């Protein structure tokens with residue numbers, strides 16, 4: 001549904017400078033008349049009638065020929081010619097004026113209705129083959145935006161062949177011809193990259209100096225290809241379109257390739273549907289955009305949250321904090337061994353004097369730093385050691401002797417067994433050691 005809306009948005013304007021219609025539904029062996037309405041066309045007009053679908057005749061007898069008929073009667077806006085097609089076959093009509101091929105639009109596949117007259121074709125024998133044939137390589141397929149070679153036998157062609165792309169109910173076009181080359185086993189031909197949306201039904205009609213259609217036609221449904229390459233497409237790229245086809249109202253094909261059409265002048269009947277589709281499409285686009293924005297932002301926030309704790313060594317942060325603390329080390333705070341809290345600045349300074357480096361950590365190694373005492377924060381009372389307490393003002397609280405051993409590698413402590421009431425604290429190697 002969404003893609004339907006989007007493709008509707010991408011539709012080029014189908015407005016032709018003029019419109020045309022079948023005066024009556026195409027009828028077996030009867031005159032087929034086409035009239036032009038509107039004054040914006042540039043005569044002379046002509047119509048290309050291309051057989052569509054399989055033949056209804058038994059034994060695969062094909063009685064239909066491609067017709068290109070000029071409007072050259074007294075009324076330049078009308079043409080009438082005998083349609084030598086059997087009933088229940090289908091055709092596609094393309095009307096052009098002097099401004100270019102298919103300027104009047106292309107009909108959907110129209111069904112030929114029955115009549116009592118069947119004298120115009122031989123149901124037992126196919127019509128003569130086209131004067132020349134062409135092939136496509138890779139064979140029997142057209143792939144969106146993928147190079148295809150159209151080639152032919154140059155001994156059968158008069159002049160340079162031209163190829164027309166006829167899209168039932170869509171915008172037909174002249175196949176752009178690249179440089180023509182001769183290739184072993186692939187005759188004479190050129191490369192063509194069909195800028196046609198996958199899924200589009202297209203008839204490639206070959207012609208030469210003798211007329212359009214003298215090379216026969218090749219029917220293909222353009223495939224998206226395995227990679228669905230869309231680089232050659234734009235909003236004007238031809239596709240089968242669900243809009244009002246050219247050619248007016250008539251019975252359409254039984255195989256579903258035709259969708260029927262209102263009268264060609266009745267484009268207004270679809271205005272409601274088109275406006276609804278456009279509004280729906282815009283709303284859908286906005287919704288998709290908001291959704292994308294939401295997910296993008298959520299992902300970003302998520303990532304930031306996730307990454308934060310992983311940031312073990314954010315040098316900027318660390319330097320800032322270290323400077324603020326007046327310390328010179330480069331380890332983040334979280335990794336600083338801080339086994340003891342020294343509440344009294346005098347004790348801390350003594351502690352440093354006694355055996356800590358100026359960096360505030362004990363000297364590493366098994367040498368250990370023996371302290372005579374640490375203030376006991378919980379139990380007040382007289383200290384048991386006094387060396388570190390010199391210069392203190394006021395009475396000392398009770399001190400506990402503690403052995404600090406800092407390892408610089410793994411292994412058991414080789415320090416002497418601690419004395420009875422001496423507490424031993426073994427510290428893991430400093431991170432600065434591990435780094436080295």
Ligand SMILES: *[C@@H]1O[C@H](CO)[C@@H](O)[C@H](O)[C@H]1NC(C)=O
Pocket residue numbers: 031080081082
């Ligand atoms: C069909 O058209 C031809 C001219 O193209 C005309 O001579 C003939 O009378 C027409 N037949 C009918 C039944 O209108």
Ligand SMILES: *[C@@H]1O[C@H](CO)[C@@H](O)[C@H](O)[C@H]1NC(C)=O
Pocket residue numbers: 096100101102162174207208209210211212
């Ligand atoms: C075939 O159709 C093309 C496109 O409308 C036109 O330019 C060309 O003159 C036609 N060829 C002949 C031989 O009528």
